Amino acid sequence: MRYAETGFNLEIDLSRGNIERVETDPKLTELHLGGLGTNAKILWDRVPPETEPFSPDNLLIFGAGLLCGTPAPGANRTIVTTYSPQTLLMAYSMMGGFWAPELKYAGYDKVIIRGKSPRLVYLWINNDKVEIRDASHLQGKGAVETQEMIRQELKEPKAQVTAIGLAGENRVYFASIEQGRSSASRGGIGAVMGDKGLKAIAVRGTKDIQIARPDEWMKLVNEVIQYIKFREKNLIPGVIPILARLGSPQEMAIHDEEWHTTNFMWGNARQRRRDFWTKEVEQQWRETQESVRTRLISCYNCPLKCGATISAPGISTYMMKCFSKLTYTMAAYSDLDFGFKIAGRATEYGVDGYSTPQVMAFALELYENGILTDEDMPGMPSDTEGRFYWLLDRIVRREGIGDVLANGTYWAAQQIGKGAEAYAHNNIKKQEQLPLKLGMLNPVYFLMYSTGEKINITQIEGQFPQAPFPTKEEREAFVKDWFQVPDERFKQYFLDWELRGENSNPYYPTVEATCEIVDWQERMHYIDDALGMCAGLSSFHLKPPYHIHNFPALISSATGIDMDEAGLSQAAKRNRTLIRAVNIRRGMRRADEKPPEDHWKKRFPELEAKLLDAYYAFKGWDHQGIPTKASLHELDLDYVAEDLEQRGIIKNE
Amino acid sequence: MSKVKKKIKSIKIDVDKCNGCRACEMICSAFHANPKYSSNNPERSRIRLIREPLKDVYLPIYAGEYAKAECMGRDKYVIDGKEYGECSFCRASCPSRDAFKEPDSGLPLKCDMCEDLPPGEKPLCVQRCLNDALIYEEREEEVEEEVKLEDVETGLESMVDKYGLQKIMDTVARMSMSKKG
Numbered sequence A: 001m002r003y004a005e006t007g008f009n010l011e012i013d014l015s016r017g018n019i020e021r022v023e024t025d026p027k028l029t030e031l032h033l034g035g036l037g038t039n040a041k042i043l044w045d046r047v048p049p050e051t052e053p054f055s056p057d058n059l060l061i062f063g064a065g066l067l068c069g070t071p072a073p074g075a076n077r078t079i080v081t082t083y084s085p086q087t088l089l090m091a092y093s094m095m096g097g098f099w100a101p102e103l104k105y106a107g108y109d110k111v112i113i114r115g116k117s118p119r120l121v122y123l124w125i126n127n128d129k130v131e132i133r134d135a136s137h138l139q140g141k142g143a144v145e146t147q148e149m150i151r152q153e154l155k156e157p158k159a160q161v162t163a164i165g166l167a168g169e170n171r172v173y174f175a176s177i178e179q180g181r182s183s184a185s186r187g188g189i190g191a192v193m194g195d196k197g198l199k200a201i202a203v204r205g206t207k208d209i210q211i212a213r214p215d216e217w218m219k220l221v222n223e224v225i226q227y228i229k230f231r232e233k234n235l236i237p238g239v240i241p242i243l244a245r246l247g248s249p250q251e252m253a254i255h256d257e258e259w260h261t262t263n264f265m266w267g268n269a270r271q272r273r274r275d276f277w278t279k280e281v282e283q284q285w286r287e288t289q290e291s292v293r294t295r296l297i298s299c300y301n302c303p304l305k306c307g308a309t310i311s312a313p314g315i316s317t318y319m320m321k322c323f324s325k326l327t328y329t330m331a332a333y334s335d336l337d338f339g340f341k342i343a344g345r346a347t348e349y350g351v352d353g354y355s356t357p358q359v360m361a362f363a364l365e366l367y368e369n370g371i372l373t374d375e376d377m378p379g380m381p382s383d384t385e386g387r388f389y390w391l392l393d394r395i396v397r398r399e400g401i402g403d404v405l406a407n408g409t410y411w412a413a414q415q416i417g418k419g420a421e422a423y424a425h426n427n428i429k430k431q432e433q434l435p436l437k438l439g440m441l442n443p444v445y446f447l448m449y450s451t452g453e454k455i456n457i458t459q460i461e462g463q464f465p466q467a468p469f470p471t472k473e474e475r476e477a478f479v480k481d482w483f484q485v486p487d488e489r490f491k492q493y494f495l496d497w498e499l500r501g502e503n504s505n506p507y508y509p510t511v512e513a514t515c516e517i518v519d520w521q522e523r524m525h526y527i528d529d530a531l532g533m534c535a536g537l538s539s540f541h542l543k544p545p546y547h548i549h550n551f552p553a554l555i556s557s558a559t560g561i562d563m564d565e566a567g568l569s570q571a572a573k574r575n576r577t578l579i580r581a582v583n584i585r586r587g588m589r590r591a592d593e594k595p596p597e598d599h600w601k602k603r604f605p606e607l608e609a610k611l612l613d614a615y616y617a618f619k620g621w622d623h624q625g626i627p628t629k630a631s632l633h634e635l636d637l638d639y640v641a642e643d644l645e646q647r648g649i650i651k652n653e
Numbered sequence B: 001m002s003k004v005k006k007k008i009k010s011i012k013i014d015v016d017k018c019n020g021c022r023a024c025e026m027i028c029s030a031f032h033a034n035p036k037y038s039s040n041n042p043e044r045s046r047i048r049l050i051r052e053p054l055k056d057v058y059l060p061i062y063a064g065e066y067a068k069a070e071c072m073g074r075d076k077y078v079i080d081g082k083e084y085g086e087c088s089f090c091r092a093s094c095p096s097r098d099a100f101k102e103p104d105s106g107l108p109l110k111c112d113m114c115e116d117l118p119p120g121e122k123p124l125c126v127q128r129c130l131n132d133a134l135i136y137e138e139r140e141e142e143v144e145e146e147v148k149l150e151d152v153e154t155g156l157e158s159m160v161d162k163y164g165l166q167k168i169m170d171t172v173a174r175m176s177m178s179k180k181g
């Protein structure tokens, strides 16, 4: 009997129309847990590094996390993995919602898609019955609309459907995969789905998920729930509202957007508007939000409410999550009403809420600076909001200039030339980042931005405060009930970290402490991503309900696998290193590992080099960021070392 | 029949507070697993969330009595401009729909208010609804004594309805023979 997982994957070959149910090796669960870990293992084993993202040989893997579908609150993530057309590296975007648990109840841990269908199809997984069905009538339909149409034609209101919109069909490099109130948006994985001719995957499952040691397990789960209740009542003082309480940022619930609107950049990640947030704006935005927001909603088995149903006049109802509320608004220098409305259209098209507004703001900057001209933009309206809609429509259809912009700012700039490259200024590894521009280098964030494989800061950060607290008393109060730290010394790092003086950024935390802090933060994300745990109850937060001390027993009692803190940290490190190896094999090197040039005004090249050197060494990687033979051996990844050696990437000394 | 004191257990459902998480379904099925919590499967739950997000329909419904035939007609409610699907408010495990049936055997499910719980503990779905959409209330009332059907009996009754008494009796007889043999 397999516990927590189902022990089966679905292998779908769309070229041949073949469907197979394949039993998985339990040993791999011990080594990689599941979710992201086993996704990465499959990608490494089966997709050679020369494979183009839009090749039939590229795999598109939908993996449910190891704990998805169990009673653990927040375990509902689907991890989607493939080679990204945008970064050309491994993409692993994740979505919450209800799809992963449903897949587990249907009896599968993953759906692995290979090949390409000659015509548009969708997949219907109903327990043991799996079919590839014609989707020609869904061509061009919105991602939300499609989910509803499929439920209706199958007469299965309880089916969970994940779908792409027009952007995915047209292989826009930042196309998302949408699902109810969630989406897997980063890295253009929706484009890969579209390239495969796959419009949607519908799932319905009515089977059991087993737990190995139920008594012990439920006790631990109940402790987690008690702590969630406690944390919801006891907000963390001294931090911004979205960090004070659990959840993926509670953007749908809160009205106070002072922090985002006055700290994040407007336009093409350009301008900080320190005086933006006034009483009038607050009043107007509050009214907008309350008039369009029907209900606050959650993902499967989670008490929080990070999403909302949005019904704005003139657009069809959709569900919104966290930050896309502000990205369009701020990129267009507009207001919340515009933000909600354009996000509705963007959700139907199925595009990433981070990249898309920036691509459009970038295009308008090029236009204002004469790099793009009226010839490139025939018939574009004169107002910014109108221009945003105009651009969005063209991008998802790949019409005219939209065809160029659909590849994202990095590739569009290369194609446009004439100095456009300078305007694609907010990228890491060819992908648009949050519009944040700051003063003094923060060493912890420097390393996270540079080396994070997800290429998305919110999926690396967490646990450790983003900035020092001003007074000693506040710091002491903070560390008092900070039991989530892996080791007491992390408290000391925080206690000693000051706003000014010797113990402040960029030289404090020290290089060594910085390495440890970053390692802790990313370790917790790697654990979540393997388990399918939402970062909003775990790795993203200060003092979360899930941490390095309760995860081992949770995993062990659920799965029956022996697990302690060292073993879990080792598994997380193994997954982290394997993903690094996937990317190294695709050509990623030290030169790629850097934040946007203008992310901080004050940069320290020498210190930054030292930080990278130290972190690479700490991780067991060489000067180029390539995992060493010895460190791979220690992680049972000798086959990776061998492969890298054969390719001459690891030099045989 | 004589009068007896009876504890009336009720759950107040505040649909406005429901966030659609389905934790109630999940935990009900886990609690009724054998051994307890050894598995879960919302399809076995005795509470079901009728959920149509785009229409803002969120309706937790408890499994009530087993009905051997469907109603002569079906009902459909519209409340505050929101239309609920046919039979949404009905609690019956009924031939007209999938709800409240064991997925493998098709046997009817019925909410038992978690009767196995130690006294004083609230039903599991209530405990696990952290949004306070489900509120447990208890009171005492004098009622006529009734004959209470056990779970097995309810299940058997539905089998009898489906296959006829004779067939069930034959099957039980055959099964007990082979078990003994």
Ligand code: SF4
Pocket: A074, A075, A076, A096, A097, A246, A247, A248, A297, A298, A299, A300, A302, A303, A304, A305, A306, A307, A534, A535, A536, A537
């Ligand atoms: S915390 Fe929010 S995003 Fe995370 S599982 Fe819960 S509702 Fe979903």
Ligand code: SF4
Pocket: B017, B018, B019, B020, B021, B022, B023, B024, B025, B049, B060, B128, B129, B130, B131, B132, B133, B134
């Ligand atoms: S647990 Fe509560 S909030 Fe969640 S679905 Fe059930 S009734 Fe709604």
Ligand code: SF4
Pocket: B027, B028, B029, B031, B045, B046, B047, B062, B063, B110, B111, B112, B113, B114, B123, B124, B125, B126
């Ligand atoms: S009261 Fe108990 S049996 Fe009834 S639905 Fe709730 S958890 Fe299930």
